[in-house]
Amino acid sequence: MSDFDLAFPFALGAPSVSAQFRQHCEDFVVNEVLGxxxxxxxxxxxxxxxxxxxxxxxxxxxxxxxxxxxxxxxxxxxxxxxxxxxxxxxxxxxxxxxxxxxxxxxxxxxxxxxxxxxHKKLRRGEHQANEFIIRLRDCQGDLELLETRLNAVSQSGVPNYFGEQRFGREASNLHEAATLFATSLARDNSARKKGGRRKGERRPGPSGMVLSAARSWLFNQVLAARVERDLWREPMAGETTELSTGPLWGRGRNGSAGELLALETEALAPWSDWCHGLEHAGLAQERRPLVLRPMHFTWDFDGPDLTLSFTLAPGQFATAVLRELCRLEIPAISAD
The missing domain is CATH 3.30.2350.20 (TruD, catalytic domain)
Incomplete structure (x- = not known):
């Protein structure tokens, strides 16, 4: 697989309102809360x-x-x-x-x-939360419909997709992952024909960023399949917890069963090489919630401009919230 479509399904349907996003740095304010x-x-x-x-x-x-x-x-x-x-x-x-x-x-x-x-070094994901204040400028379209979406997000949350930034510019991390796993598969096939790898032979280690992007991509595939079937908000039969969750792939047994296992198996079937590669990269199988419920979610209109304020846990993406509200028009300068 080499085509990476980042236009994942919407829970509320594709938004009809457009808005200018990140016209200025001050339009996107983040306060890290250590806790x-x-x-x-x-x-x-x-x-x-x-x-x-x-x-x-x-x-x-x-x-x-x-x-x-x-x-x-x-x-x-x-x-x-x-x-x-x-x-x-x-x-x-x-x-x-x-x-x-x-x-x-x-x-x-x-x-x-x-x-x-x-007394110790800060580690990734160690903080408690991130507080956001985001200004969407010049909202164009049916603002009453946008208000309806805002209320829906406040009440029910949004799909907990990994944001595009996880995948690199123009999905570069995913392209690197595809090359990595294809090379690894070819190497394994060659080794099997020759009777296995030589003793002491080591594979070059992939970067953590590439592996993280690959896991995130597979998670988004499962989440997208459940959003398309409107099965993402509540646990399905075969869920291991009281929450609806999806796999962060790695070594170990997929804990899902029954109907859920069948759905996840179908969603990940085209990416079996990636699953195999992640299992052999030393990562443990985990589960991630499918529903992102922004905390302290408020909004205010100032003419055509909309200011949002909310708090997210580590690993959650503000763009997962914004994409359900508006079509974001981003200036080229913010691509960095």
Whole structure:
């Protein structure tokens, strides 16, 4: 498989209202909520940074440069959007009480807000939530119908799709995954014909980003199949929990059964090589909820402009909410 259609099915049907999205960085504001206070002691520093039109790895690189450490010594809880205004925490390993002029981090696009001692490095997904304030400009179409959609999202949530950014620009991470799994399959077939891999032979390790994109793509395939059948909101027969969930593929038994297992097997049949590749990449089979219910969801119209405010858990995508509301018209500059 080599064609990656990212136009996944809509729960509410394709939106008829269009809106300008990310015309300015200030149209997309994110506040990272750690959910805990810095401990005040330890071998790491926590830095809270307000950034505008900068990506997370760039800020992390600047922190490492100023501290005189390796990039791997800098941690953060997740990647935040570049074309946005975001408040985000970083950790840096500094066991010695070094006198560092952190004001060097300040620039036209970044501002240091706070520095605290802490006892451990920040890890991906460790934070509690992300708070969003998003302005959609110049909404065109039936605004009463948009109001109906807003109420539906508030009451029932949206499909918990992984957002397009997970898959890279022009689905580049998925194309890389396709090449990876095709090469791996060819190598395995060749090894079988020759009697197996030689002792001690190792495969080159794929990047975590590519594997994450592949798992996300497979999850979206299952979710799309359930959205098309209007079976995504409630658990199906064969569900392992009281929530409707889909697989994050990896090694181990798929816990679903019955009707649900049949649906997932059918949805993933064209991607059997990917499933096989992920099983051999050292990832464990997991489940992810199919329903995203934005917390503290409010909205306000200012003429044709719509301002949304809501909170999401780590791993949830704001674009999964927005896509159910409007057709988003994005300026080319925000592609980065």
């Amino acid at each position: 805990f206070s810095p401990s005040g002691e330890g071998e790491h520093l926590l830095l809270e940074v307000l950034k505008r039109d900068d990506n997370t790895p760039w800020i992390a690189k600047q922190i490492a440069r100023i501290a005189g450490v390796q990039p791997m010594d800098v941690g953060y809880c997740g990647l935040k959007d570049r074309r946005a205004v975001t408040r985000q925490w970083f950790s840096v390993y500094l066991p010695q009480q070094s006198e560092i002029d952190w004001q060097q981090l300040n620039s036209d696009t970044a501002q240091l807000l706070a520095v605290h001692r802490h």
